[in-house]
Amino acid sequence: MSTDIRKSSYNCDICGKPFTDTRNLIRHKRTHTGENPFHCDVCGKSFSGSSDLTTHKRVHTGEKPYDCDVCGKSFSQSIHLTTHKHVHTGEKPYDCDICGKSFTENSNLTKHKRSHTGEKPFHCDICGKLFSQKGNLKTHKHIHTGEKQFHCDICGKLCSQKGNLTTHKRSHTGEKPFQCNICGRSFSRIDKLTSHKRLHTGEKPYHCDICGRSFSVNSALTMHKRIHTGEKPYHCDICGRSFSGSCDLTNHKRIHTGQKPYHCEACGKSFSVSSALTTHKRIHTREKPFHCAICGKSFSRIHNLASHKRIHTGEKPYCCEICGKSFTQRSHLTTHVAIHMKV
Numbered sequence: 001m002s003t004d005i006r007k008s009s010y011n012c013d014i015c016g017k018p019f020t021d022t023r024n025l026i027r028h029k030r031t032h033t034g035e036n037p038f039h040c041d042v043c044g045k046s047f048s049g050s051s052d053l054t055t056h057k058r059v060h061t062g063e064k065p066y067d068c069d070v071c072g073k074s075f076s077q078s079i080h081l082t083t084h085k086h087v088h089t090g091e092k093p094y095d096c097d098i099c100g101k102s103f104t105e106n107s108n109l110t111k112h113k114r115s116h117t118g119e120k121p122f123h124c125d126i127c128g129k130l131f132s133q134k135g136n137l138k139t140h141k142h143i144h145t146g147e148k149q150f151h152c153d154i155c156g157k158l159c160s161q162k163g164n165l166t167t168h169k170r171s172h173t174g175e176k177p178f179q180c181n182i183c184g185r186s187f188s189r190i191d192k193l194t195s196h197k198r199l200h201t202g203e204k205p206y207h208c209d210i211c212g213r214s215f216s217v218n219s220a221l222t223m224h225k226r227i228h229t230g231e232k233p234y235h236c237d238i239c240g241r242s243f244s245g246s247c248d249l250t251n252h253k254r255i256h257t258g259q260k261p262y263h264c265e266a267c268g269k270s271f272s273v274s275s276a277l278t279t280h281k282r283i284h285t286r287e288k289p290f291h292c293a294i295c296g297k298s299f300s301r302i303h304n305l306a307s308h309k310r311i312h313t314g315e316k317p318y319c320c321e322i323c324g325k326s327f328t329q330r331s332h333l334t335t336h337v338a339i340h341m342k343v
Helices: 001-005 022-033 051-061 078-089 108-115 134-145 162-173 190-201 218-229 246-255 273-283 302-315 329-343
Strands: none
Touching: none
């Protein structure tokens, strides 16, 4: 008997798949029968193969026998080490045959292809919503259960996703691992960096279908649309005042509480909103980031630049209701109105 014949002499009598030895054939047949004869004596979970059980037990023991010879990182499975090494080599062996994008892991390619096919194989058995990734379904289910299983060991806050907890912890550590390669500014979240980069590129991909105005972030578009609808969904439970944005409500509430959580590390002065602290710090740094495109004069505050520009344009938007005289600045109108009041 030739070597080639021996190599395919064991065939599955259910699907016909060939195997080189009986052990692999027996294990394969369990995919048809559903048999899982190997049981974990710690948690009771069952497996079709003894090697799967061995790998699983490392979850309990913490054993990671596969070490990367480049950086020393350890893994519980050899396949995870193989995939990790692509980080060092830059190898992306799995290519999308539709758009050509490459991936380090076959599972990531599989997920990516669903962006082309629209396939959403993961189904919520509560509301019926479909998802392209299993992880997204798992996260979605927390909406129904209210479960928040990830706990911050610093402040006790609970998060429904591990990624949200990681991001939240940066509010304690001050870590900002995402850096803009244009200006060097750092961010705690990658989506904030993506939005920030649009300041440099000028990209505004979110368009208002009512007036056509464009925005660099989707949240800004959502808030803008409330100008058209008049919607103010955020209500102060102390005075009843309503706001179009949640951050506006948060800032407003500090009027009632007197809270000033933003502190200047140079002089110790405190502020109720972060933007006020940012502006104040320029007193110490003497930074003037807002420049007039006509004469080049610089300002520490954007509204000071706006007022200055009226010198060039001649615009006088503040009008006296008594005599009709117009002014370039609101403060000048206030001073002028006082003249009428004295008469």
